[in-house]
Amino acid sequence: MSKIEIKDLYLVFGSAKRQAIKMLKSGRSKKEIHSKTRCTIAVNNANLSxxxxxxxxxxxxxxxxxxxxxxxxxxxxxxxxxxxxxxxxxxxxxxxxxxxxxxxxxxxxxxxxxxxxxxxxxxxxxxxxxxxxxxxxxxxxxxxxxxxxxxxxxxxxxxxxxxxxxxxxxxxxxxxxxxxxxxxxxxxxxxxxxxxxxxxxxxxxxxxxxxxxxxxxxxxxxxxxxxxxxxxxxxxxxxxxxxxxxxxxxxxxxxxxxxxxxxxxxxDMAKIITASAINEPFKARIWQGKDGPASALRLMERHLLKFLPVVDHLGRLIGYVGEKDIRKKIANKENNIDSIVTDIPKVSMDTSITDLLPLFINQKYPLAVVDHKDRPVGYIRHSDVVSMVTGYDDDKVQSIIESAN
CATH class of the missing domain: 3.40.50.300 (P-loop containing nucleotide triphosphate hydrolases)
Known part of the structure; x- marks a missing residue:
C-alpha cells in the first residue's frame, strides 16, 4: 500500500526558478543553467512511490x-x-x-x-x-x-x-x-x-x-x-x-x-544476492500418505521433471523422490514411496549465495527453498549458484560440473 507519492517534483534554489526549470526542460545542463540564472537544480523531475x-x-x-x-x-x-x-x-x-x-x-x-x-x-x-x-x-x-x-x-x-x-x-x-x-x-x-x-x-x-x-x-x-x-x-x-x-x-x-x-x-555479489533471486518455483509436489508412485510419475512427465518434493499433511517439506526410484517402484508394483524419499538441505529465501555453495557437497539433487513454515517454494541448482558467482553462462557451468563428476 502506497504511503507517499511524489510526482514530477522539482526543487530549485535561486531567484529565477521558473527560468531555470524552463531551461532544464529544454535540455540545458545544470552547469549552463547555473551560469545563466545563478540557480541550482537540487531535484530534477523526481517520481517515487x-x-x-x-x-x-x-x-x-x-x-x-x-x-x-x-x-x-x-x-x-x-x-x-x-x-x-x-x-x-x-x-x-x-x-x-x-x-x-x-x-x-x-x-x-x-x-x-x-x-x-x-x-x-x-x-x-x-x-x-x-x-x-x-x-x-x-x-x-x-x-x-x-x-x-x-x-x-x-x-x-x-x-x-x-x-x-x-x-x-x-x-x-x-x-x-x-x-x-x-x-x-x-x-x-x-x-x-x-x-x-x-x-x-x-x-x-x-x-x-x-x-x-x-x-x-x-x-x-x-x-x-x-x-x-x-x-x-x-x-x-x-x-x-x-x-x-x-x-x-x-x-x-x-x-x-x-x-x-x-x-x-x-x-561482493555472492554475499548480497540471496536464494530468492535464483530459485526456480516448484511446478508440482506430492503428498505423503496420499500420492503413490503412479501419481508422482504422471506429474514428472507432465512437467518434465526428474524429481519432486514430498510434503506432509501440513505441506511441510520431507524430501525429494527421483524419477528412477519412482519407475522401480512401479515396476515392482509397490504403492508406497516412503522408502525412496531422500532428505535434502533446506534454505530460506534470504540465504546468501556464499552460504549455499557448501550445501551442495555430496548432493545429487538441487537445494530446497522453504518458507517460514517449512513449506517448499522452489529449488536451486548447483549450476545456478556457480554461474552467479563466476559470471559464466549456465551451459558452460553445467559442462564444468559434469566433467568434474
Missing amino acids: INEGEIFVIMGLSGSGKSSLLRCFNMLNVPTSGSLVIDGEDITKMDKDALLNLRRKKVGMVFQHFGLLPHRTILDNVAFGLEIQGLPQEERHNKAKEILNMVGLSGYESSFPHQLSGGMQQRVGIARAIATDSQILLMDEAFSALDPLIRAQMQDELVEIQQSLKKTIIFITHDLDEAIKVGNTIAIMKDGVIVQQGTPEDILLNPADDYVKAFIGNV
Whole structure:
C-alpha cells in the first residue's frame, strides 16, 4: 500500500526558478543553467512511490540531491513544482498550521549528528516531542521510558548526552523520533558519524526495531552496503535525477547505467544476492500418505521433471523422490514411496549465495527453498549458484560440473 507519492517534483534554489526549470526542460545542463540564472537544480523531475511500512533508501554521492529531496518530505525544503502526497494529501498545498501539525505528529526526523539537547537528561530528550505536543509530564515520561527500553537504553534515563557513546546517543535520537508516534521517519545519514563497528550494530538494530514498529522510513546514505542491509527499496540519485529505483537485488543484478555500475563495482555479489533471486518455483509436489508412485510419475512427465518434493499433511517439506526410484517402484508394483524419499538441505529465501555453495557437497539433487513454515517454494541448482558467482553462462557451468563428476 502506497504511503507517499511524489510526482514530477522539482526543487530549485535561486531567484529565477521558473527560468531555470524552463531551461532544464529544454535540455540545458545544470552547469549552463547555473551560469545563466545563478540557480541550482537540487531535484530534477523526481517520481517515487513509497509503500507503508518499508525502509526506502535514497542514495548517491555528495551533491546528488538526496538530502535536498529528503527535506521536501517535511517541507523544510519547499518544492518549486510538482506534488508530494502523504496519505492522499498533497503537503505542498498545506497551510502553516497544517505543516506544523505534520512535523509534530506524522513526520519525525533523525539527524546525522544526533541533535540532542545537552542540558536535558536522556529521558527529557526522548520526551521532548511529546512535551511540544502538550502531554502531561507523567504521561510523556512513561512513554519515553517505554521507548528507551525498546532501543536498549533502559537505566540511562537520568544521564546526559555527553555521558553516552556515539551509538547510544544515536539510539536516543531514534527513540525521540519514535516517541511521538510519527508514522514516517526521515533519517539523513543517521549512522555516518559513527565508527564502523557501532555503525554496523545500529544498522542491525534499526532493522530489528522496524520488525515491530513497521514505520515508513526514508533513509539517506552514500554507502551501498548500508543501503542493501537496511533497505527494502533503493533509489539512486545523480545530479538531482533519480537514475534507478528498485529492490537491492534488482539494482545489483540489473544496473541501469554506468553510474550505477560504478556504485556496485566493489560489492561482493555472492554475499548480497540471496536464494530468492535464483530459485526456480516448484511446478508440482506430492503428498505423503496420499500420492503413490503412479501419481508422482504422471506429474514428472507432465512437467518434465526428474524429481519432486514430498510434503506432509501440513505441506511441510520431507524430501525429494527421483524419477528412477519412482519407475522401480512401479515396476515392482509397490504403492508406497516412503522408502525412496531422500532428505535434502533446506534454505530460506534470504540465504546468501556464499552460504549455499557448501550445501551442495555430496548432493545429487538441487537445494530446497522453504518458507517460514517449512513449506517448499522452489529449488536451486548447483549450476545456478556457480554461474552467479563466476559470471559464466549456465551451459558452460553445467559442462564444468559434469566433467568434474
